[in-house]
Amino acid sequence: MMEGLIDGFFTVLEPYHIFILFLATVIGFWGGALPGISGTMLVIILLPVTYAMDTVSAFLMLTGIYGASVFSGLISAILFRTPGTPEAVATVFDGYPMTQKGEAGRALGIGVISSAVGGLAGTLALVFLTPLLADVALNFSSPEFFALAFLGLTVVASLSGKELTKGLIGVCFGLFLATVGMDSMSGTPRFDFNMTNLRTGIELIPILIGLFAISEIMKKSREDHTLADTVKKVKTKIYDSSIMRRISFTIGRSSILGTFLGILPGVGATTASMLGYSEAVRWSKHPENFGKGTPEGIAAPEAANNSAAMGALVPLLALGIPGSATTAVILGAFVMHGLQPGPSLMTNNSELVxxxxxxxxxLNLMILIFAKPFISTFVYLMKVPYTILAPFIAVFCIIGTFAVRNSLFDVWVMLLFGAIGYFFEKARFPMATVILGVVLGPIAESEFRRSLQMAGGDYLVFVTRPISAILIGLAIILLLTPLLKKWKQEKHIKKSIDKTG
Structure with missing residues (x-):
């Protein structure tokens, strides 16, 4: 591990890679701080750009944007009561009240230091836990890989929230899209409707950009995104010894909680931030102060969401299971670059990992260094309506999609999925579930068929092998848990109605 970290250190220290990481940090800052643009959208938009880059540069860019955008959502949350990313929703509760009391600089400083500490905690977990999980997974065969893919697909239960049925429909739609084109094992065309462009399947890039970026443009273009609030000059104070003594325990607790939740597939940084905030209230001696501008109310969600963002990369790199919606997109980027996240990645591509x-x-060090000058710039420049940003985003999406294969057909596919994504949003379909189906579908199908060939058609191969049996059992539990909770709630409501007549 130490040898790998030293090699990785010298790889990242190359001037070009430092520049890529700096560029990713700046892009992530802007994307996270601007309402209407999330880290997921930025990763999707820049996915085609990374296609022409070497793998190290590409994934430094994507993971850097992801981490920086999770951090910078707190800026607009504190200054404008408008969270730049979903992960910063809980930061609004106490961040904006501090701004109203004239303590915006203090609030931003708390957010910056909490985010950096939380991010470093999640990164340490990433460094030490990923190789351990990968070592265990090196003994996997086809049944275990199918079970892993199946477990990854059941993340739909977490990504769907209360809309499990819609989530299942979404993942099934994604699985269907994954079957379009040539069968990888038999070479038989499937669902190509005699169209040459569909013979090789539907490219991942048009689906991603259409479902997320184009649909978001269509939705946001109907809203006013001008940041109408005016904020006077803000002087951000990154480190305050008295505040640090007060919030240090909160940061530590939330960092550990966020890291654990981030490693769990499908939980995500948004959930981690809310749970971090609720635990801060639970542990506080003065819970009545929360929501009125208390420092712990900023430190808790920011430490939790940044540690969870880094923690979500652990199952992605070690097992090939996305820990969040954004890491599901990064999983697609690995596939696009001809790599398969999982135990073999640590062995065959250790330099990249x-x-x-x-x-x-x-990245976390750059957040500490560049946060203060960026906030000063952001306060004065970013009062831009979305109607100005949206056309630039749309043009970039079209150019990026076309550039992957120089195919106009892909552009039409992207626009089609943009319309589908727009109506999915209207129907409150969790679109990340579609991506799960598209990305994990081919893996699940091929490993399922190989397992049956290996066992001579015996379906018991999945339950007679201990690891695959445990993984499939865990997947079924994760899938059934929301249904059991809903059934219990309905039963409780029915009993209450019967008692009251």
Missing amino acids: YAIFVGAIF
């Missing part, structure tokens, strides 16, 4: 580890450490 350790470069990602070291890049995450550098």
Whole structure:
């Protein structure tokens, strides 16, 4: 591990890679701080750009944007009561009241230091836990890989929230899209409707950009995104010894909680921030102060969401299971670059993995260094309506999609999925579930069929092998838990109605 970290350190220290990481940090800052643009959208938009880059540069760019955007959502949350990213929703509760009391600089400083500490905690977990999980997974065969893919697909239960049925429909739709094109094992065309462009399947890039970026543009273009609030000059104070003594325990607790939740597939940084905030209230001696501008109310969600963002990369790199919606997109980027996250990645591409580890450490240091000048710039420049930003985003999406294969057909596919995504949003379909189906579908199908060939058609191969049996059992539990909770709630409501007549 130490040898790998040293090699990764020297890889990241190359001037070009430092520049890529700096660029990713700046892009992530802007994307996270601007309402209407999330880290997920930025990763999707820049996915085609990374296609022409070497793998180390590409994934330093994508993971850097992801981490920086999770951090910078707190800026607009504190200054304008408008969270730049979903992960910063809980930061509004106490961040904006501090701004109203004239303590915006103090609130931003608390957010910056909490985010950096939380991010470093999640990065340490990423460095030490990923190789351990990968070592265990090196003994996997086809049944275990199918079970892993199946477990990854059941993340739909977490990504769907209360809309499990819609989530299942979404993942099934994604699985269907994954079957379009040539059968990888028999070479038989499937669902191509005699169209040459569909013979090789539907490219991942048009689906991603259409479902997320184009649909978001269509939705946001109907809203006013001008930041109408005016904020006077803000002087951000990154370190305050008296405040640090007060919030240090909160930061530590939330960092550990966020890291644990981030490693769990499908939980995500948004959930971690809310739970971090609720635990801060639970542990506080003065819970009545929360919501009125208390420092712990900023430190808790920011430490939790940044540690969870880094923690979500652990199951992605070690097992090939996305820990969040954004890491599901990054999983697609690995596939696009001809790589398969999982135990073999640590063995065959250790230079890339350790470069990602070291890049995450550098990213958190860059957040500390560049947060203050960025906030000063953001306060004065970013009062831009979305109607100005949206056309630039749309043009970039079209150019990026076309550039992957120089195919106009892909552009039409992207626009089609943009319309589908727009109506999915209207129907409150969790679109990340579609991506799960598209990305994990081919893996699940091929490993399922190989397992049956290996066992001579015996379906018991999945339950007679201990690891695959445990993984499939865990997947079924994760899938059934929301249904059991809903059934219990309905039963409780029915009993209450019967008692009251």
